[in-house]
Amino acid sequence: MNREFHTSSYSHSGGECVEVSEGAKTLVRDTRNREHATLAFPAAEWRALLADIDSL
Template structure:
């Protein structure tokens, strides 16, 4: 896992991402409540998506179950 700091946020990128980047996303915990933000690691200056932490957790559970 790679951690980058932008402003006061720490963004995490999966350890499955190679050194060349590839199709990667980064996530961070929002300071404005229990939300997760997701952004494109190749374009971190663009907008990001924000989800309630409970929805993000449910998404990760479904990914772990190979639901997608």
């Protein structure tokens, strides 16, 4: 499966961030080690995490 990943608009050019691919399952990977493991989260859990972060 070929999915499009993106970084946050808050990321700097240092390459020390994660990339996200959103869909039914949200995939997260390390920008520096793209070939390594990818974490997968149900979309609802990912949205809940982002909402919690926004409330800080």
